[in-house]
Amino acid sequence: MSADTSVRDACEEDNQALVELARACTMEGEISLRIDRSPDFFALDRVAGEPWRVGVARDGAGQVVGSIAVALRRAHLHAQPRWVGYVGDLKVHPGHRGPRLAAADRLIRFALETGRALGGDDLPGLFTILAGNRPMEHRIPGVRGLPSFGYLATLRVFSLPLLWGPRPPRPDLELVPARLEDIGEMIALWQRLAPRLQFSEVHDEDSFVRWLERAPGLELSSYRLARRRDGRLEGFLGLWDQRSVKQLRVVGYSRRLAVLRLAFNAVARPAGAAPLPPAGGELGCVTAVHVCTPLADPPVLRRLVLGAVAELRGRGLSLLHLGCDERDPRTAALRGLLAPSTRVHAYVSTTSGSYAGPRLDDRPLHHEIALT
Numbered sequence: 001m002s003a004d005t006s007v008r009d010a011c012e013e014d015n016q017a018l019v020e021l022a023r024a025c026t027m028e029g030e031i032s033l034r035i036d037r038s039p040d041f042f043a044l045d046r047v048a049g050e051p052w053r054v055g056v057a058r059d060g061a062g063q064v065v066g067s068i069a070v071a072l073r074r075a076h077l078h079a080q081p082r083w084v085g086y087v088g089d090l091k092v093h094p095g096h097r098g099p100r101l102a103a104a105d106r107l108i109r110f111a112l113e114t115g116r117a118l119g120g121d122d123l124p125g126l127f128t129i130l131a132g133n134r135p136m137e138h139r140i141p142g143v144r145g146l147p148s149f150g151y152l153a154t155l156r157v158f159s160l161p162l163l164w165g166p167r168p169p170r171p172d173l174e175l176v177p178a179r180l181e182d183i184g185e186m187i188a189l190w191q192r193l194a195p196r197l198q199f200s201e202v203h204d205e206d207s208f209v210r211w212l213e214r215a216p217g218l219e220l221s222s223y224r225l226a227r228r229r230d231g232r233l234e235g236f237l238g239l240w241d242q243r244s245v246k247q248l249r250v251v252g253y254s255r256r257l258a259v260l261r262l263a264f265n266a267v268a269r270p271a272g273a274a275p276l277p278p279a280g281g282e283l284g285c286v287t288a289v290h291v292c293t294p295l296a297d298p299p300v301l302r303r304l305v306l307g308a309v310a311e312l313r314g315r316g317l318s319l320l321h322l323g324c325d326e327r328d329p330r331t332a333a334l335r336g337l338l339a340p341s342t343r344v345h346a347y348v349s350t351t352s353g354s355y356a357g358p359r360l361d362d363r364p365l366h367h368e369i370a371l372t
Ligand SMILES: CC(C)(COP(=O)(O)OP(=O)(O)OC[C@H]1O[C@@H](n2cnc3c(N)ncnc32)[C@H](O)[C@@H]1OP(=O)(O)O)[C@@H](O)C(=O)NCCC(=O)NCCS
Pocket: 025, 026, 090, 091, 092, 093, 096, 097, 098, 099, 102, 103, 104, 105, 128, 129, 130, 133, 135, 136, 138, 144
């Protein structure tokens, strides 16, 4: 190990180096992507929770070689509100991985110490790993004294093509943009439904408005409400165009998606969608946030999703991303929509070691994929 490698809290001056670091790390999936976090790397971390910290690893010459982010949130575990941590942005520059700098180990230790300082000794922390990410999968059993990662759930991140949609169910539901006077009802519904999911954030009206204020490119009017004819709110979701906080650059497509891309692009223009770009191009997508619909009534989600697809068509975008625990009954809402999905595994650990609390798989996981 190099003794001069260090991890410390990031400051504003690290912004450009962190943007470059994120650009250098490819996310390998069905679509391999490079995530450009310019102009402000920290913009997404501010939304991830409060308080939040970013750690940067530097080599002996002071060059930024790695990052990790820790954020605290109030969230439901077994329907009870409690503090939880969220760990993201673990990245080590491809030229600096491995034992010489041991940057990844040091960054994970920094996250554990920071979590302990902010949230105490028994803070459960959630983090996600893209299926097939070998370097991270090797770390699951706990390496070199670091805690093991307890498997929690597998999320499906659906990429819905903004091309077409079958006739939506529930014609009794009307979709309308949210207005200021809807917040009370939205939060009442959130408070009723969110405890049925693990790690769903605890919100009241104030915390929701503060969250929105921290999320660039997302307004209250970006939310779509599904109301019955008698006015009753049945569900809602936000549609977040994140291009002001992260731009997704395509590195390459899997063989399967390369074929699908040809089919997609053949019909994209007439349908008003942007073609899927070649390697190097920017992917135009919108991500669903705060998906709040009854677990037992997938057609409410399907109505909202098909409404969103119809609305977003013709705006120069290609995909709508929506994440859902694969055990969540609402995945049925996405059936038959020709939406390829990527699997992302979620894990839990704590600031004092491996998670040994009550089992967390008795209800589906809620996770905002927009923040990953
Ligand atoms: C995930 C990531 C941070 C891991 O960093 P890393 O541990 O330095 O890199 P690797 O795991 O590729 O390590 C390379 C090798 O060095 C070994 N190694 C790493 N740290 C070591 C240490 N402290 N002591 C001994 N060996 C070590 C690894 O075991 C691996 O050996 P192997 O190839 O024989 O399996 C890095 O791959 C990365 O930034 N990837 C892109 C972003 C990403 O996927 N982030 C994770 C999001 S959840």
